[in-house]
Amino acid sequence: MDSNIMTALYHIRKNQIIQFYRLDPEKSQISNSFAYALSNDCYPFFHSDEEMDIYSECFKIKKELIEKIVKFIDSDWLKKKYYTFYELEDIFGHGLRVELIVILRYCFLDNRFGGDEFWKKMLSFCPAEATSLNEPLTDWEI
Numbered sequence: 001m002d003s004n005i006m007t008a009l010y011h012i013r014k015n016q017i018i019q020f021y022r023l024d025p026e027k028s029q030i031s032n033s034f035a036y037a038l039s040n041d042c043y044p045f046f047h048s049d050e051e052m053d054i055y056s057e058c059f060k061i062k063k064e065l066i067e068k069i070v071k072f073i074d075s076d077w078l079k080k081k082y083y084t085f086y087e088l089e090d091i092f093g094h095g096l097r098v099e100l101i102v103i104l105r106y107c108f109l110d111n112r113f114g115g116d117e118f119w120k121k122m123l124s125f126c127p128a129e130a131t132s133l134n135e136p137l138t139d140w141e142i
Helices: 003-023 032-039 050-054 063-077 085-092 094-109 116-124
Strands: none
Touching: 003 032, 032 094, 063 085, 063 094, 085 094, 085 116
């Protein structure tokens, strides 16, 4: 299918889901993390299904990048090895700061990498824009 048509269909579907969530987050049964990912053009890695896979190329933050970062963090998280934000930025590249913030925020909202120690370490050395990674979701983020 033509990429322009796919992009248009993606934006229509994305906006439908986000508007449905905004009307009543509780009744919509759409998770905060899923709504956050969509509204930030982040492939919803933890909510992947056939529908999302159809639009995978339309997301600004691609599935492959999310998978790479999440698998790296998860592997060390299981060993209780935690990173600061700047350490992750050194590993994945300074040009990916915005993407890294969105991915980590998505992880937090989806209850990934639980435990105060992980997030305390993450935020112990981070840029100002990353200091609220582990805060509850606010309306303006969607």
